[in-house]
Amino acid sequence: MTVTDEDLAVAAQNGDEQAFASLIARQYDRLFRLCFRLTGSSHEAEDLTQDICAALPAKLASYDRRARVTTWLYRVAVNASHDRRRKQQTHGRAADGWGDWELNRQAVIAENQTRADWLVAAMAQLPVDLRDTLALVLDDLTHAEAGDILGISEGTVSWRLSEARKHLKSLKEKEGVA
Structure with missing residues (x-):
């Protein structure tokens, strides 16, 4: 059967x-x-x-x-x-949404890197005293700490930063950088 x-x-x-x-x-x-x-x-x-x-x-x-x-x-x-x-x-x-998110994230990273590269190149054009002061403050030191390292007053650090900003702004305008 x-x-x-x-x-x-x-x-x-x-x-x-x-x-x-x-x-x-x-x-x-x-x-x-x-x-x-x-x-x-x-x-x-x-x-x-x-x-x-x-x-x-x-x-x-x-x-x-x-x-x-x-x-x-x-x-x-x-x-x-x-x-x-x-x-x-x-x-x-x-997954489509994550793909868009990742593309946006990569664009932000690239934009930040472009800005950082521009800042490094622009800082090279600053007078040495302004560049040194800006470098220390960008490295998260307080004005007082930067002043101690450079042997200048806290007020002088603030003035140098102001001058550095003016120079950088002028460079941006000349180069047309946003």
Whole structure:
């Protein structure tokens, strides 16, 4: 007597692991071919087929013998394919926003680097006393600390910074830098 796929499915529903293994062995290639047609990729088809087989023990509870196992299994595969496609589209939409965010982040980094490069070049054109004072303050020293290092008063540090700003502003205007 030949055991049908439907008999194997019912036995697998009742916990017969051998019946489940036999059912998978009979249907795997057919299921893979359908998944390949649904996805268009052998890699995706293999993943989808494996996912379906892994979920099949739980899904077998919904099999009720009103349809052939192959018909029921095809419905499971089509639904799994649709679910995977929806998940990929949702992931793709979410990733699009991150792509824009990363592009904006990279633009800000590039703009900051351009400004820093301009400042380094502009500082080279300042008189030495103004450049030294500006360098110390840009390195997060207070006016008092910079004055101590340079051997000048805090007020002189403030005046030198003011002069350095005037020179830098003049250079920006000459170069048309924003």
